[in-house]
Amino acid sequence: MSVLNSLSFRLTMFYVALFCLSVSVLMGLYYWVSVLEPTKEIEAQVDREARELAQLYIVDGQQALVAALQRREAAIADRMPFHAFIDKEGQVVTANLPSWPRTPSTDWVEIEADIYRDGDESDHNALTRDRVFDDGARLLVGRDSEDVDDRKETVGTAAIWLICGTIALGIAGGLLMSRAIRKRIDAVNQAARTVMRGDLSGRVPLRGTHDDFDRLGETLNLMLSRIEELFESVRRVSDNVAHELRTPLARLLVRLEQLDADGAEGEERQRLAGEILAEGQRLQRIFDALLRISRIEGKRHLAEMRETDISALAADVAELHEPAAVSGAIVLSTAIESGLRAKADPDLLFQALSNLLDNALKYTPSGGVVRLSVRRDGDGIGLVVADNGPGLTAEDRAKATERFYRAESARALPGEGLGLSMVAAIAGLHGAILSLHDNAPGLRVEIRLSGGSL
Amino acid sequence: MHVLLVEDDEALAGYIVKGLQEAGHLVDHRADGREGLLQATCETYDAIVLDRMLPGVDGLKILATLRATEDDTPVLILSALGDVDERVKGLRAGSDDYLSKPFALSELIARVEALGRRGPVTNEAPAALRVGDLEIDLLGHTVMRGGRKIDVTTREFRILGYLARNAGRVVTRSMLLENVWDYHFDPQTNIIDQHISNLRHKIEGDGAAPLIHTVRGMGYVMRAEG
Numbered sequence: 001m002s003v004l005n006s007l008s009f010r011l012t013m014f015y016v017a018l019f020c021l022s023v024s025v026l027m028g029l030y031y032w033v034s035v036l037e038p039t040k041e042i043e044a045q046v047d048r049e050a051r052e053l054a055q056l057y058i059v060d061g062q063q064a065l066v067a068a069l070q071r072r073e074a075a076i077a078d079r080m081p082f083h084a085f086i087d088k089e090g091q092v093v094t095a096n097l098p099s100w101p102r103t104p105s106t107d108w109v110e111i112e113a114d115i116y117r118d119g120d121e122s123d124h125n126a127l128t129r130d131r132v133f134d135d136g137a138r139l140l141v142g143r144d145s146e147d148v149d150d151r152k153e154t155v156g157t158a159a160i161w162l163i164c165g166t167i168a169l170g171i172a173g174g175l176l177m178s179r180a181i182r183k184r185i186d187a188v189n190q191a192a193r194t195v196m197r198g199d200l201s202g203r204v205p206l207r208g209t210h211d212d213f214d215r216l217g218e219t220l221n222l223m224l225s226r227i228e229e230l231f232e233s234v235r236r237v238s239d240n241v242a243h244e245l246r247t248p249l250a251r252l253l254v255r256l257e258q259l260d261a262d263g264a265e266g267e268e269r270q271r272l273a274g275e276i277l278a279e280g281q282r283l284q285r286i287f288d289a290l291l292r293i294s295r296i297e298g299k300r301h302l303a304e305m306r307e308t309d310i311s312a313l314a315a316d317v318a319e320l321h322e323p324a325a326v327s328g329a330i331v332l333s334t335a336i337e338s339g340l341r342a343k344a345d346p347d348l349l350f351q352a353l354s355n356l357l358d359n360a361l362k363y364t365p366s367g368g369v370v371r372l373s374v375r376r377d378g379d380g381i382g383l384v385v386a387d388n389g390p391g392l393t394a395e396d397r398a399k400a401t402e403r404f405y406r407a408e409s410a411r412a413l414p415g416e417g418l419g420l421s422m423v424a425a426i427a428g429l430h431g432a433i434l435s436l437h438d439n440a441p442g443l444r445v446e447i448r449l450s451g452g453s454l
Numbered sequence: 455m456h457v458l459l460v461e462d463d464e465a466l467a468g469y470i471v472k473g474l475q476e477a478g479h480l481v482d483h484r485a486d487g488r489e490g491l492l493q494a495t496c497e498t499y500d501a502i503v504l505d506r507m508l509p510g511v512d513g514l515k516i517l518a519t520l521r522a523t524e525d526d527t528p529v530l531i532l533s534a535l536g537d538v539d540e541r542v543k544g545l546r547a548g549s550d551d552y553l554s555k556p557f558a559l560s561e562l563i564a565r566v567e568a569l570g571r572r573g574p575v576t577n578e579a580p581a582a583l584r585v586g587d588l589e590i591d592l593l594g595h596t597v598m599r600g601g602r603k604i605d606v607t608t609r610e611f612r613i614l615g616y617l618a619r620n621a622g623r624v625v626t627r628s629m630l631l632e633n634v635w636d637y638h639f640d641p642q643t644n645i646i647d648q649h650i651s652n653l654r655h656k657i658e659g660d661g662a663a664p665l666i667h668t669v670r671g672m673g674y675v676m677r678a679e680g
Contacts, residue, residue, distance in 0.1 A: 354641060354645075
C-alpha cells in the first residue's frame with residue numbers, strides 16, 4: 001500500500017486544498033477592503049478634481065487654472081496632490097509630477113513621483129487622470145496612492161507564501177500522520193493474520209495511551225480471547241465426544257461380531273439383538289442430547305417462554321420420579337411453595353428439574369433423602385434439589401457442567417455425563433443462575449430463576 | 455391401515471415402507487411434495503407420514519394446503535430438524551404428531567398406528583374402556599379388574615386410559631410421556647418403567663393374568679392374553 005493510496009493521506013490532501021481555498025478567500029477579502037475600495041475612492045476624488053479643473057480652464061482660462069493648481073498643491077491633504085499642465089504650445093506651465101507619458105491616455109495612469117527633499121527620498125505613486133483639451137492643452141491631475149500600491153504588493157506576496165506554506169506543511173503533516181496511522185493499522189493487520197494462520201494467541205499490541213486505536217485493539221483482543229475460549233471448548237467437547245462414543249461403539253461392534261459368528265442361535269441371537277438395539281439407542285440418546293445442548297446454548301432453540309406455574313411443574317417432576325425413589329428406598333421429600341409463577345419454557349424446565357432429580361436419586365444410596373424445594377427467593381424463584389449422598393468435591397463441582405464430565409466416584413454408575421450440561425444450558429437460556437453447593441453431606445443444586453412476573 | 459408416505463430419501467423411504475408393510479399396513483409412497491399432495495387429495499388415507507424437508511415444497515406447506523381443504527387425515531411429520539421448537543411449529547401447523555430423525559422404526563410404526571385409530575371418526579369419547587376383565591370408567595374415574603375395585607392415582611389412571619385406548623398396539627415410552635405427562639422431554643433413565651411396574655403390581659397382583667406387556671426395545675402393549 002503506497003502512502004498516496006492511504007486514506008489518511010488523501011484526507012490530509014483534502015484538508016490542504018480546503019485550507020488553501022480559505023486562505024485565498026481571506027486574502028481576497030483583504031485585497032478588496034484594503035486595495036480595491038481605497039483605489040476606487042482615490043479615482044472618484046481625482047475624477048471630480050479633474051472635471052472641476054478642466055471646467056475652470058474652459059470657462060476662466062489658463063490663469064485661473066494655474067492659480068487653482070497652485071492652491072491645490074499648497075493645500076494640506078491626506079493624499080499628496082500631483083498635477084502637470086502643458087499649454088497649447090507644448091510648454092510646461094506648472095507641474096509637480098517628475099514625468100508623464102508622452103502620449104496622452106484616456107485610461108488611468110500610474111506615474112512614479114518620488115520626491116527628494118533634504119537628501120531623503122520619499123516614494124510616491126500618482127494615480128493620474130490625463131486630459132487633452134480641444135485647443136491642444138494637456139492637463140494631468142493625480143493623487144498619491146503609494147500606500148494602496150504597497151498594500152497591493154504585500155497582499156500578493158503574502159498570498160503566495162501562505163499558500164505555498166500551507167501546501168508544504170500539509171503534505172509533510174499528511175505523510176507523517178498517515179505513516180503513524182498505518183503503523184497502528186499494520187499492527188492490527190498483523191494480529192489478524194497471525195490468527196488467520198491458525199495461531200489463536202495472536203493479539204493486537206497496545207500502547208497504553210487509551211487512544212482510539214488502543215480502544216479498538218482492546219475490543220479486538222477481547223473478541224479474540226472469547227473466540228479462543230470458545231474454540232478451546234469446542235475442541236474439548238469434540239475430543240470428549242469422540243472419546244465417549246468409542247465405548248458404546250466398541251460394545252456395539254463386539255455384539256455385532258458375536259451375532260455374525262455362526263454360534264449365535266435362537267435365544268442367544270435374540271439377546272444379542274436386544275443388546276445391540278440398546279447400545280444403538282444409547283448412542284442416539286447421546287447424539288440427541290449433544291445436539292439439544294448445543295442448540296440451547298447457541299440460543300438456536302426458540303424457547304416457548306410463557307407464563308408457567310412453576311410450583312405445579314415442580315410437583316409434576318417430583319411425582320414422575322416418586323416410583324424411582326421408592327424402588328431405590330430413598331425418601332423423596334418436597335417443599336413446594338404454591339402458586340409461584342414465572343416466564344419459562346415448561347418442557348425445558350421440566351427437563352432440567354428431571355435431570356437433577358434423576359442424578360440425585362441415582363447417586364444417593366438406599367435410605368438416603370432427596371429433597372426438592374421451590375420457594376420465593378427475593379424477586380426470583382429458587383429451585384433446589386438436595387441430597388445426602390456422597391456429594392462432589394469442590395473441583396468436581398466446578399467441572400460438573402462440562403459435557404461428559406463425570407466425577408471419579410460416579411464412573412461405576414450408568415450415565416453419559418450430559419445431564420448437568422443440559423441443566424446448565426437450560427438455566428442459561430432462562431437467564432437463571434445455576435449453582436452447586438456442598439450439602440455436607442451430599443450435593444445441593446440450585447437454579448435461581450430471576451424476576452419475571454411472580 | 456392405508457398409509458401415505460411422502461419422503462424423498464429413497465433409502466429411508468424403502469426402509470419405512472418395508473417396516474410398515476411388515477406391520478400389516480398398505481403403503482403408498484411418493485418422493486415429491488406436489489405428487490404427494492395430489493395423491494393425498496385423490497385418495498382417502500388413515501394416516502399420512504410427511505417429511506418436513508422435501509424438494510421444492512416445505513412439508514408444512516403441504517400440510518397447510520391439506521388442512522385448508524378441510525382434510526383432517528392424521529399427519530405425522532418426520533424431520534431432521536429435531537428439536538422441541540420445531541416440533542411445536544409442526545404441531546401448530548396442524549400435524550397430529552412429530553418425529554425427529556433419526557428415529558427407531560418401531561417408534562414410527564407405533565405412532566402411525568396410534569394416529570390411525572385416533573382417526574377422524576373419534577368424535578364422541580366413550581364413557582368406559584374395557585380390555586379383558588379390566589374396566590376403566592372414564593366418567594367415574596374408577597378402575598375395576600374382575601369386578602374388584604383397584605385404587606390408582608390420577609397419573610396411573612391416565613396411563614391406564616392411554617394404554618387401554620391403544621389396546622393391542624405398542625405404545626412407546628416417549629408417547630406415554632407426551633400424552634400422559636404433557637411434557638415433551640427426554641428422560642435420562644427409563645423412569646416410565648417404574649410407573650408401569652407400580653401399575654402392574656396394582657392391576658396384576660393376586661396372580662391375575664398379565665395385561666401390560668413389555669415389548670423389548672419398543673415400549674408397552676396392553677393386551678388380554680388368550
